Amino acid sequence: MTRLWQLLLSVRTALVLILLLTAVTFAGTMVIQLPANIPLGSTDHVQWLEKVRPRFGMWTDLLAMAGLFTVFRAWWYQLLVVALLLSVGACSIHRWHVITREVFHPHVRVAPALFDRPGTDAADLALDQRTAADALRRVLAGRGHRVIAEEREGRIHVYADRHRYARFGSLIGHVSLVLLLATAALGSRVGWSDDGFVVPEGSTRELALDGLSVQVTSFAAEYYPTGQPKDFRSDLVILSNGQEVSRKTIRVNDPLDHNGIRFYQSFFGPAAYLRVTDAAGRVVFEDGVALAWRAEGERPVGSVRLPEQDVTAYVIAPSAGGKGDALISPGEMRLEIYRGRSETPVRMETVAQGEDLWAAGLTFTFVREKQFTGLRVARDPTVPLIWLGSSLLVIGVTAVLCFPTRRLWALVRPSATGSRVAILTVGRRDVGQTEEIAAILSGLPRLERTSPRSADRGARAAGREDRRGGAEVEHLGRASGSPASAVER
Amino acid sequence: MSQYSLVAALIALGLASVFYVWQLLARSGTRAARVATAGGPSLTVALPTGAPASGAARYGTLLAANGLAFLTLWMILRSLYTGHGPFSNMHEFSAAFSWGILAAYMAIELRYRVRVLGAVVVPAAFGMLAYASTIPADQAPLVPALQNNLLLTVHVAVSIVAYGTFAVAFGAALLYLVRARIGEERLPSVALLDEIGYRSVTIGFPFMALVIILGALWADVAWGRYWGWDPKETASLVTWLIYGAYLHARTLRGWKGDRSALLLVLGFAAVLFTYFGNLFFGGLHSYAGVT
Numbered sequence: 001m002t003r004l005w006q007l008l009l010s011v012r013t014a015l016v017l018i019l020l021l022t023a024v025t026f027a028g029t030m031v032i033q034l035p036a037n038i039p040l041g042s043t044d045h046v047q048w049l050e051k052v053r054p055r056f057g058m059w060t061d062l063l064a065m066a067g068l069f070t071v072f073r074a075w076w077y078q079l080l081v082v083a084l085l086l087s088v089g090a091c092s093i094h095r096w097h098v099i100t101r102e103v104f105h106p107h108v109r110v111a112p113a114l115f116d117r118p119g120t121d122a123a124d125l126a127l128d129q130r131t132a133a134d135a136l137r138r139v140l141a142g143r144g145h146r147v148i149a150e151e152r153e154g155r156i157h158v159y160a161d162r163h164r165y166a167r168f169g170s171l172i173g174h175v176s177l178v179l180l181l182a183t184a185a186l187g188s189r190v191g192w193s194d195d196g197f198v199v200p201e202g203s204t205r206e207l208a209l210d211g212l213s214v215q216v217t218s219f220a221a222e223y224y225p226t227g228q229p230k231d232f233r234s235d236l237v238i239l240s241n242g243q244e245v246s247r248k249t250i251r252v253n254d255p256l257d258h259n260g261i262r263f264y265q266s267f268f269g270p271a272a273y274l275r276v277t278d279a280a281g282r283v284v285f286e287d288g289v290a291l292a293w294r295a296e297g298e299r300p301v302g303s304v305r306l307p308e309q310d311v312t313a314y315v316i317a318p319s320a321g322g323k324g325d326a327l328i329s330p331g332e333m334r335l336e337i338y339r340g341r342s343e344t345p346v347r348m349e350t351v352a353q354g355e356d357l358w359a360a361g362l363t364f365t366f367v368r369e370k371q372f373t374g375l376r377v378a379r380d381p382t383v384p385l386i387w388l389g390s391s392l393l394v395i396g397v398t399a400v401l402c403f404p405t406r407r408l409w410a411l412v413r414p415s416a417t418g419s420r421v422a423i424l425t426v427g428r429r430d431v432g433q434t435e436e437i438a439a440i441l442s443g444l445p446r447l448e449r450t451s452p453r454s455a456d457r458g459a460r461a462a463g464r465e466d467r468r469g470g471a472e473v474e475h476l477g478r479a480s481g482s483p484a485s486a487v488e489r
Numbered sequence: 490m491s492q493y494s495l496v497a498a499l500i501a502l503g504l505a506s507v508f509y510v511w512q513l514l515a516r517s518g519t520r521a522a523r524v525a526t527a528g529g530p531s532l533t534v535a536l537p538t539g540a541p542a543s544g545a546a547r548y549g550t551l552l553a554a555n556g557l558a559f560l561t562l563w564m565i566l567r568s569l570y571t572g573h574g575p576f577s578n579m580h581e582f583s584a585a586f587s588w589g590i591l592a593a594y595m596a597i598e599l600r601y602r603v604r605v606l607g608a609v610v611v612p613a614a615f616g617m618l619a620y621a622s623t624i625p626a627d628q629a630p631l632v633p634a635l636q637n638n639l640l641l642t643v644h645v646a647v648s649i650v651a652y653g654t655f656a657v658a659f660g661a662a663l664l665y666l667v668r669a670r671i672g673e674e675r676l677p678s679v680a681l682l683d684e685i686g687y688r689s690v691t692i693g694f695p696f697m698a699l700v701i702i703l704g705a706l707w708a709d710v711a712w713g714r715y716w717g718w719d720p721k722e723t724a725s726l727v728t729w730l731i732y733g734a735y736l737h738a739r740t741l742r743g744w745k746g747d748r749s750a751l752l753l754v755l756g757f758a759a760v761l762f763t764y765f766g767n768l769f770f771g772g773l774h775s776y777a778g779v780t
Contacts, residue, residue, distance in 0.1 A: 377713075386705070394698050401691035
């Protein structure tokens with residue numbers, strides 16, 4: 001148990017998990033993925049595999065077996081994500097104590113011997129110890145530091161830090177990742193969506209949600225002279241128990257929102273307005289039929305089921321608008337009428353607009369051509385949490401990376417000239433920090449500065465400093481009696 | 490008008506690249522002499538040791554700054570003309586990418602006073618701009634999915650900052666690997682190169698997160714889902730993960746140094762893959778006909 005915990009806490013584990021996740025995500029980018037609306041193992045899944053087979057050839061089955069067509073739904077992908085989240089969670093819990101202590105109760109005193117080591121930045125001042133400490137405090141505060149000082153055994157210890165709350169940035173960033181993925185998991189459970197909600201223009205269709213219906217009063221598709229699509233829009237009316245509750249013209253970038261249920265313009269296609277009358281002249285069906293599926297030869301097809309008569313009618317439009325379709329001319333529709341469960345049509349005929357077809361004791365009239373609009377309807381109450389998590393992620397990551405916490409320890413001691421100020425930092429200094437220390441020391445009313453390090457721009461001797469920095473970390477930990485406090489991640 | 494400033498930028502960057510590469514090669518006196526003899530009479534003027542290198546670099550900086558100014562002008566003119574940021578097709582996006590690389594580089598040069606990096610990064614910006622100028626500039630009208638001027642501008646503008654800083658990190662990592670291997674004295678110290686790489690990523694990483702988030706926001710508005718494993722979406726996640734790995738690796742014994750630099754190289758490969766990806770993996774980011 002302890003070993004598992006240690007493993008979860010290790011940055012190395014996190015790194016390995018990130019790299020593994022990167023590799024499989026990349027694989028999922030390279031290999032085309034099974035569309036999300038096709039269930040695994042369904043006949044559609046099998047058909048889809050056959051569709052991509054020409055592209056992957058003999059590799060198709062191997063890739064399918066390895067799960068590379070369904071990477072993001074695979075259990076091992078989810079396992080990797082969960083493992084990474086556990087690691088992130090464990091590290092966050094572990095770091096919480098360290099960070100809160102460093103921010104709210106920092107260790108002020110460092111073993112004085114550490115300030116005597118060669119290479120330490122120091123300045124000799126012609127001021128007595130108290131005045132020097134005050135001067136240091138003023139310089140540090142003027143440069144945006146929080147300063148804490150303590151006097152002990154004739155020495156004044158000074159601790160200073162800047163951007164201390166940015167320490168929480170890393171924590172916020174990591175926790176927001178957990179929040180984001182947990183929200184996504186929750187959303188996939190409590191959310192509802194229909195990717196292919198099809199309504200012919202002029203028709204009303206019931207939604208399988210909250211007893212709502214959607215009426216499409218009109219649909220329009222506009223094109224540029226170049227043939228590029230310009231605008232798709234549907235005029236929607238949302239009805240609740242027959243009463244209008246909402247109305248809007250939706251476009252691709254402009255959905256309708258009704259109580260958190262959103263209606264998006266997604267796709268469109270041809271529709272046929274069909275009327276069916278029985279022998280007595282009674283109208284048994286009169287509505288638009290969306291030709292939203294594909295028949296042989298890529299022809300748009302739709303169907304109507306008349307339960308009372310036990311008859312099904314298929315309406316088939318010419319492929320590609322009729323150009324080059326030998327069977328169906330532009331403006332015509334092919335009707336195929338089936339009785340019961342029979343696979344052979346009672347009658348099939350291509351009819352022009354306004355023409356009738358007699359079959360199964362009924363009259364089928366292709367009244368006129370129309371269009372249907374395809375909507376995506378979705379309700380996901382968790383989405384605001386996604387934006388909250390996203391904001392926290394950006395805030396946290398920006399804080400920790402762009403406003404790194406800077407900490408330093410100084411010791412003010414009496415000396416022959418008056419007093420001596422020495423400054424230590426943890427870890428390797430970057431250019432900014434090197435300049436900062438130099439600026440702090442030169443900001444003091446000094447007598448003479450003895451600093452080999454602030455003169456150099458930090459870069460040249462950095463290899464050596466790095467090792468020295470490591471030693472400092474150890475000593476700092478021991479001096480304060482808490483090994484964790486000075487370990488930088 | 491906007492095309493003139495693009496051509497001016499291209500010329501400025503081409504010349505800047507020459508000067509930057511030259512200053513790298515001419516940094517030591519012996520090498521300067523060798524270049525002079527190999528390059529013919531036009532370069533023999535540069536013989537006085539030491540001086541030509543810094544001189545060339547200064548010209549490089551001047552020209553690169555000019556290139557940046559012309560590109561900025563181009564972006565402003567183009568935005569005024571179209572009503573959105575110049576990011577709606579590969580031509581515009583590539584020129585803007587070049588701007589991002591250049592802007593990130595100039596910021597780093599200003600901060601660290603390291604001009605050697607320009608020998609890698611400025612030619613990259615030049616290459617990107619040259620690529621942009623091979624693509625027809627005609628203003629194709631926006632397909633419905635892209636008709637969101639605010640999100641189009643912000644989403645892509647943010648990605649340009651991210652990509653630009655990652656390009657600079659890539660340049661620093663490349664020089665790091667060279668410096669660590671052959672100990673070339675003319676290059677900055679490995680510590681400084683490591684710091685420049687890291688500093689670039691500290692800007693690029695949050696920006697890349699923002700790119701993905703703004704993309705998710707846009708997807709939610711246009712398509713009704715904030716994440717759909719679209720290839721470009723996924724590729725940008727891969728990019729972000731690699732830089733996330735880098736940020737963790739850099740603190741680890743055995744991973745800091747060489748391996749971290751390699752991650753930066755890999756990260757930029759992922760940037761280029763994400764960038765050029767829609768040329769071959771289709772998906773919803775193909776600029777022609779969506780829906």
